[in-house]
Amino acid sequence: MKELNIQRIPTEKLSDSLALSQFAFQYELSLEKQEERRLQYKETENWGAYVDGKLAARLTILDLHTWLYGKRWAMGGIAGVATWPEYRRGGLVSGLLQNALHVMKEQGQTLSFLHPFQFAFYRRFGWETYTETKKYEIPTALLPKLPPQPGHVVRVGEDIELLNSIYSEYASQYNGTLDRDEVWWKQRIFANRKGSAAVYYDTEGRASGYVHYQVKDSVCQIHELVSLNWEATKGLWRFIADHDSMIDKVTLKAPSDDKLPFVLDNPRIKQEIIPYFMARIVDVKRFMEQFPFEKDGAGNGGRLTLRVTDAHASWNNGLFVIEVAADGNARVEAAELLAKDSNDEAACDLACDISTLTAMFMGYQRPSFMNQIERLKGKEGANYLEALIPERATYLPDFF
Template sequence: MNEPEIRLIPKEQYLESLSLSEFAFQMELAPQAREEKIAQWKEEEHWGAYVDGRLAARMMVLGLHTWLHGKRWAMGGIASVATWPEYRRGGLVAGLLRNALRVMRENGQTLSYLHPFQFAFYRKFGWETYTETKKYEIPTALLPKLPAQAGRVIRPGEDVELLNSIYRSFAVRYNGTLDRDDVWWKQRIFANKKGQAAVYYDAANAPCGYVYYQVKERVCQIHELVALNREAQKGLWRFIADHDSMIDKVTLSAPSDDRLPFLLENPRIKQEIMPYFMARIVDLERFLQLFPFAAPEGQKQRQSEIQLHVTDEHAEWNNAWFAVRIESDGSVRTEKMPDSEGANIASTPSIACDIATLTTMMMSYQRPAFLWEIERLRGDEAALDLLEAIIPHRQTYLPDFF
């Protein structure tokens, strides 16, 4: 096989690209869905690997935004990775991924997410698991038994502005959620998840929660249940329970730290925790400059500076030493160091890891102490203690798919 050429897929080759996706993901789009896909085409998102002039593999790099520790970050979403069988195991996807890292860096997308077909495959390229999803199946008889609340439930239709205002207040509380726009709601939520929305308004007439759900064949499938406070949570579950004559069970997904079973009279419901999406830091220097480190509690910290050594086989700009310093005002500063300085680790506590380990740690999916225990972090315990102090705790969650 000749050296592949990686370039953007022109719109006139979209049907060829779409055929590859349909084959790889074993699906067949209806004519209307196919026309919608064509209308939504953004040439800058579609990359192909060409062998002898023929499209052999493809990948999308989506321009998205995500929440991390309360800050909004530009993020590149890797999606629709597909290769014709006769070209597999030829390094085409590896080439597309390396190209995607370069493109995302140029576009200022400091982070990247993807849904893996195989976790081990993408770990080789620096992505690491960052979130899980908890799935429930609740028989109708075991639904929460709650009194009527002071507020009311209204069906707003596809009111994107209303629903997104509630969702955004919810999403910013987590690491790894998307900051959705109108197009995402229309093309990804309403178009792909059939159902109805119901919004809970409190006694002051403020919208503080919603449920987007579908009732079909006596199953209530909750696509999303978002509650900004306990009252909204109780009001929405009361609303769902009032469907009892129509349904035999309720299914839904929730953050992995959700504690719904504890609130039930009988918590013995079916629940399953599944690893979900992976994340990767694309531009480490930029990421560390923007990251909202926590201020350590002064005297409890034994050191005010560490050296961080990161290795990245597929993005050479991330292979570096970084100084992480606690300033006198409690703020944290980071600085990329020349190799000659970074090699001198005698006087300053240091710690080392690869980009995948650093990503899952900074996303707060896994804590430094655990990564140290399983030997994914290496170095001085003083540096470990400082990392534990300055990396904030926050639950990860992603209710979306791409």
């Protein structure tokens, strides 16, 4: 019988991890890049499944933070999930994900995000789609035709402090965006997105938007367009349009609630909606205790009983009593934890699995819709929950 052991991948075994990742994701690192990875390596974030002492599968748990309803939340980012072909379909990834849930719970990461190679696969483990992006392709002739704005645009280079000050205010208005730090900007943004950054300043000298873009082969690729108000949006689009003599088209990805086509003279541009990242609530009790419910959404406070099914996190599998005060804060009691194979549906206001719960509380889907498609049981409870969860769009302009 083969011996299976799940443990952190020690730094001295990093070469084994890099070899597996390069094979699985079909890329090749130069010796210089391998040394760079070694210097950046965090042993605490990288886990391996070892079979008879050999690395058979791996994943990373990135220590990240995300914005949710204006609050900063600890989040574990699952990345680099890979298995050697000879060990696939042997339950190794299942074991790694199960271990990751325990680790994230211990680390206080109440949420987890990942980019799926296959949505159905990760749904089996409780992750669910939480965001999508709009991809635009705009011919130069159809770009917004806007008059000069009162402010001005300045190229700023890699001014992380300035750009992050704008980004943070913008990102906190969405659910599921990352709270970036200096290292993330250097290693994830500027290292992977070539080009220029330009900032819009209003007449009072306030930096209220930026565009990070690259012009190559007559295409203007906008990596990110961030705006804090309509004036900055107009100023930045005017700036992009002024590149018309050197480009044939503009491409960009935008939040799902973006309304750019409506303001174009001809809105018939190429648009594509792309399901993007998945999320998972790691610890239901702690999550609910931190969640900013709608103030007075319960009508001077109220009580909700919620039955959660979670086959991979036993601490979530059971009945929760949630008492929401008029100020939106909640007191949560894990009234009864049930065996993972239990089908007991004791009297409760609502019942759903962990993935359904995640989609609703991330703001991606509403309780009324989940009740309609029979993923959330309890009509009256669904109406009650509808009033308790604030409405806010989801977005993630990053990748990991």
